[in-house]
Amino acid sequence: MRVLAAMSGGVDSAVAAALAVEAGHEVVGVHMALSRTRDQFRTGSRGCCSIEDAGDARRAADVIGIPYYVWDLSERFEETVVADFLAEYEAGRTPNPCVRCNEHIKFEALLDRATALGFDAVATGHYARVVERDGRRELHRSPNTEKDQSYVLAVMGPERLERAIFPLGGYASKAEVRAEAERRGLSVSAKPDSYDICFVADGDTRGFLRDRLGSRPGEIVDTEGAVLGAHDGAYAFTVGQRKGLRIDRPADDGRPRYVLDVQPAQNRVVVGPAELLTVDTITGSDAVWFAGADTSGTWFDAEVQVRAHGAPVAARVRAAAPDDDVAASGVEVHLPDERLRGVAPGQSVVVYEGTRVVGQATVSGASRSGSASRTAVAAR
Template sequence: MRVLAALSGGVDSAVAAARAVDAGHEVVGVHMALSRDRAQMRTGSRGCCSIEDAGDARRAADVLGIPYYVWDLSERFEDTVVADFLAEYEAGRTPNPCVRCNEHIKFDALLDKALALGFDAVCTGHYARATTGADGTPELRRAADLAKDQSYVLAVMGPERLARAVFPLGDVASKDEVRAEAAARGLSVSAKPDSYDICFVADGDTRGFLRDRLGSRPGEVVDADGTVLGTHDGAYGYTIGQRKGLQLGRPAADGRPRYVLAIEPVANRVVVGGAADLTVGEVDAADAVWFGAPLADWTSCALQVRAHGATVPVRARATAAGGMEIRVDGTLSGVAAGQSAVLYGGDDGSRVLGQATVDRTRRPAATGASA
């Protein structure tokens, strides 16, 4: 099989490519240049796609003895992932750029180009398992190392794209195993720090990035009754459930912490309140992607709404409008529109049933309010 290995410059993608070579595939390495400023270097372990990373990817390809190329996808990345990130925050929603990168870049632009060039699949260093169901359909499952599992951010790809994906690290026991293997293979990235946070916000200052792109937009921070408690520099810089950085001028009447309950982009207001007001009883999500037949009837399963977050028991079903309707049976709070909702099920609970984007939430029936 001809396999295009996406080499980020990190240890995971390098070992994944090495395992693809060991499996007998014809492997070609490619580094995706996603930043328009290619001179930008990483800050500690933050960021990716810098010249440093491209060099690390090239050295890994040399050790593995595979061809290596750099593909400039920066314009596509800016027009899809970054543009979506800005538009969603400006609309008072909370996007996940890793989900959008997998949707628009790794398993769309990259995969489409690979297929056009005659490759059979794309290989990445993601921690997830691609299996085949009893009926022959592709299944996405959690990685063996649950602490590193990335099935949540991959669920948006859907079964057709999954059939063209190879995840050699899905069965490894731990990241330590990957680093040890890299060292044994003579890969210089064996001890390279993991990248984290948002790759195109290399310094980790998301609010500063948004302010630079969207400008200063001063407004009010209010409680549920509309009483002004403070001011902000832009409602886009907040997310549901946020506690830190509110800079309120007066304490709550009950002395308890306050959290962001709602973001009103038109009025440019941020509404805060108590933790109890963040509880979620129902979730409506749009643009569902299903692995297998959509859930026609209410089905018990598990819901995850954050990368590496815990799951909660829910009942879910598909909607006629192409989304999901979810009723929470466990405890869930602080869910924002724009987040990815992923359903898990199967005998061991590791199989992805479907994914959709949170559109709105409702509080439990006992409290009755909507969010």
């Protein structure tokens, strides 16, 4: 096959490209330039996509012996991933930019351009497995549980999975990948992992939001509406947050308070005790289902995960039927045995059966049985 290898400049994508060559594919390496001022995108191990990273990717391609190009996708990245990030926070939601990057950049813009150029597939350094079963391709968790990225890949859906290759799917640890890179003479073998949000290289998400959205002073209130403090913008808060609340007086019982709700229309942040964060019902919109998923609207047993590295919990799940209260493209989740804490609108809820990804949706609401919905935000 003709394979386009996405090369970020890190060790994972470099080894993935080398393994694709070893598997007999005709491979071309591409580094995606995602920022118009690329030198700002790395501070130590934070961020990615800097000039340094492009150089590291080029050197890796030279060692592997494959052609290498840099594609400028900065405008598309700004218009989709960064714009979505700002709009979601402004709407009182908590987005996952890695999910949106996989959706709009790696497995839309990059894959579509690769297909137009005659490539059969795109290879990336993600930690996930593709399993062939009954004539269909399934997305599964990686055996490397610490690095598993099936959660952020679930948004790609079955059609794009058909044209994706994850050569690191069989590796059980990052140490194995680094050893593979060292054995192949790749200089990135000891390069630190990038983390946090790539376009917030200094890690100050609140500062980034303030610079882009401006100061919007408002109130912090308790569940009874009593004013406890002030903020510079409700967009800077997320459900479940404890630190940085700047509340003027402690709770009567002395216990810490957490963000329970962000109300952008009123520019207000509601705080309260930890027990009010627990939910056992989740609704989601914009669902993506993989081949073999039960989308008939009947309930089925599964596990769900609401954070990239969160623990999966047992659940009863159904795809929304057209006459349901949730959107026709949505999902409804009930947690019979264990409640989740701090589920925020805008997060991804991913449905698993064992290691297999069944589907994904964007959280639109969460509540506890016998109580009013704690969060109910319009779908994206």
